[in-house]
């Protein structure tokens with residue numbers, strides 16, 4: 001693995017396909033041992049973790065949030081974290097996972113990028129969540145009216161120059177929604193948002209070597225969901 005910046009840039013997508021390098025994986029081992037030494041407050045089943053999220057979302061959607069004292073547990077949280085789920089969410093300002101699922105500090109390990117797509121960077125963070133923090137659940141969370149999906153649909157239908165690095169979003173989102181856009185029909189945006197979630201949830205679940213192995217062992221479940229801006233509800237996708 002070459003450290004030259006230009007080579008590193010060129011190899012980003014290859015790296016995504018290959019998963020963590022042996023060097024990076026070996027760096028996880030002492031951290032994993034450290035995590036093992038602490039009580040595992042997040043040692044719940046994937047289904048139990050998902051239930052906690054969905055129950056929290058029901059509270060949020062009905063505007064009955066649980067009372068929170070953020071000072072409670074602050075000292076303990078300074079020493080360690082035990083999140084019950086990792087969320088790959090869009091960066092959209094209207095989607096705030098801790099609020100959407102009515103969870104507190106330390107409960108969710110959130111990775112956010114416009115378009116909630118998997119990249120080498122987001123994969124590395126998710127692998128840390130699984131391999132070191134031992135989250136039992138990963139959720140890829142899309143949302144209605146997603147600007148990243150709208151921009152990609154527009155680009156597929158009528159290519160036009162985009163400023164700066166916004167191309168990276170379109171390039172990353174396009175593979176998951178291309179068929180839906182080409183098929184046309186009603187509700188193209190909604191179908192594309194769902195397809196993007198499904199595509200990336202599938203990629204997360206099969207990402208080697210850390211997450212796919214954890215899925216195989218039954219230690220982690222990967223799910224997809226779409227957050228409805230207008231209702232506050234999270235709707236599960238039928239994925240892994």
Ligand SMILES: [Zn+2]
Nearest residue numbers: 090092146147
């Ligand atoms: Zn979005």
